[in-house]
Amino acid sequence: GExxxxxxxxxxxxxxxxxxIKCTYSDSASNYFPWYKxxxxxxxxxxxxxxxxxxxxxxxxxAVTLNKTAKxxxxxxxxxxxxxxxxxxxxxxxxxxxxxxTGTRLKVLA
Amino acid sequence: DADVTQTPRNxxxxxxxxxxLECSQTKGHDRMYWYRQDPGLGLRLIYYSFDxxxxxxxxxxxxxxxxxxxxxxxxxxxxxAIPNQTALYFCATSDWTAWxxxxxxxxxxxxxx
Numbered sequence: 001g002e003x004x005x006x007x008x009x010x011x012x013x014x015x016x017x018x019x020x021i022k023c024t025y026s027d028s029a030s031n032y033f034p035w036y037k038x039x040x041x042x043x044x045x046x047x048x049x050x051x052x053x054x055x056x057x058x059x060x061x062x063a064v065t066l067n068k069t070a071k072x073x074x075x076x077x078x079x080x081x082x083x084x085x086x087x088x089x090x091x092x093x094x095x096x097x098x099x100x101x102t103g104t105r106l107k108v109l110a
Numbered sequence: 111d112a113d114v115t116q117t118p119r120n121x122x123x124x125x126x127x128x129x130x131l132e133c134s135q136t137k138g139h140d141r142m143y144w145y146r147q148d149p150g151l152g153l154r155l156i157y158y159s160f161d162x163x164x165x166x167x168x169x170x171x172x173x174x175x176x177x178x179x180x181x182x183x184x185x186x187x188x189x190x191a192i193p194n195q196t197a198l199y200f201c202a203t204s205d206w207t208a209w210x211x212x213x214x215x216x217x218x219x220x221x222x223x
Binding site for chain 1: 114143145150151152153154155158160166168200202210211212213214215216217
């Protein structure tokens, strides 16, 4: 069946360093790839997304890259700050629904 | 005010009890979803609805049922709760466009004893 693999499950970085989270999807029909940030006690919130016709997208310190051939997409956070600490989920949207990755707990150490 | 609200936020119940979780949205979206979140498993889709007359099963619908009472309301029921349904439940909405961001509610933490 359709699935999305996400790595790593936990990631600790020093404040100011970069963080990279990677996802691989199985459904070649997937055409939209959002990334969500979930803070403690809250629902996931979209932070950046990418369509299948684009290879890279950047929004300030956050960027996402997509390799359709390899079915890989990645989230890059530069100059990490303590408020970036959260759980991050990738997702792949197929025909009607989203398949989510299992999440990455990012800790930014001050 | 929040665009997607869920009630209750926390619930503790006993095995065998019937439980209803409610979701309301003010975003005017047609599409609504119920997800379950477990540690290490991410978000898994339980049911989804594209309009009031359209209800579809997700990947883990067994033991759950839903009701779309209106465009703005989508309820999830556990007919006879069991301990392995202890989880965090999220409602989400999206519009009908091809690239549709999902907006999530704050979640309901359900504990079944």
